[in-house]
Amino acid sequence: MYILGLSTVKNDNDQARDANTATEQSTANNSIVTENTCFSKVTKWLSTWRCGVFLCILALCFVISVIVISIYLARNTVIQPVPVFPEIPDSSLGDVKIKNVRFVERDEWGAQPPSAPLTKMKLPVPYVIISHTATDFCTTQSECTFRVRMAQTFHIESRKWSDIAYNFLVGGDGLIYVGRSWNYMGAHSFGFNNKSIGISFIGTFNTVVPPKRQLYAAQRIIELGIEGAKISKDYKLLGHRQISPTLSPGDALFDTIKTWPHWSSKP
Numbered sequence: 001m002y003i004l005g006l007s008t009v010k011n012d013n014d015q016a017r018d019a020n021t022a023t024e025q026s027t028a029n030n031s032i033v034t035e036n037t038c039f040s041k042v043t044k045w046l047s048t049w050r051c052g053v054f055l056c057i058l059a060l061c062f063v064i065s066v067i068v069i070s071i072y073l074a075r076n077t078v079i080q081p082v083p084v085f086p087e088i089p090d091s092s093l094g095d096v097k098i099k100n101v102r103f104v105e106r107d108e109w110g111a112q113p114p115s116a117p118l119t120k121m122k123l124p125v126p127y128v129i130i131s132h133t134a135t136d137f138c139t140t141q142s143e144c145t146f147r148v149r150m151a152q153t154f155h156i157e158s159r160k161w162s163d164i165a166y167n168f169l170v171g172g173d174g175l176i177y178v179g180r181s182w183n184y185m186g187a188h189s190f191g192f193n194n195k196s197i198g199i200s201f202i203g204t205f206n207t208v209v210p211p212k213r214q215l216y217a218a219q220r221i222i223e224l225g226i227e228g229a230k231i232s233k234d235y236k237l238l239g240h241r242q243i244s245p246t247l248s249p250g251d252a253l254f255d256t257i258k259t260w261p262h263w264s265s266k267p
Helices: 002-046 049-076 141-158 212-227 251-257
Strands: 125-132 168-170 176-178 196-201 231-239
Touching: 125 212, 125 251, 141 168, 141 176, 168 212, 176 212, 196 212, 212 231, 231 251
Parallel strands: 125 196, 125 231, 168 196
Antiparallel strands: 168 176
């Protein structure tokens, strides 16, 4: 009987296991069928015109969003200005050889760069304007360098000009100090800046005549300007007072330049 009971219990367990297995298989099959049905519905819906319209609207919304964002960023993005570096004038004259005089270039006398781009002139110019700085006289390069730097600082910071006013300055040391040089319009003579080379004598010459080496340096500027086609051969030489209400270049210096070639009593 004991053996018979064990056999009966075993058969019952086997039947229960088979029943569970059948139930699990049925549940899995139902799940697969459900998934297949959902997939079939989705696939069928994707092939409908409604799906096509929906996808088109979605794509259109995406494109519009991209355009709106791009316009917003373009309008609100700060574009950094490209820095402007003004050209620095120098005394070069191409193939013309500079003899018996020396130009002190801007970097030698410690010039500031122009605060704004300088305007180029149409060359050769028909006028040469002589002025004086109405400052103390100088006899050495260090003194003259100081005077030139002070003049540039005054013109830029007080006058609000873009650079020192003169094209050239001549010192009592006999040297030529490069201002705006040959090609760039100065700020020395209103109404004539765009058609003249402005040469200023460092010092005040109301009663005192400049020394010969200072006068010679100014004359050499004119001669070299003609050779280099920067100054017209038939140029007119004028004193600053002839075109502006000023005492410049001083009585003594003005009387001197009236004896130079090309001086004109009328502009």
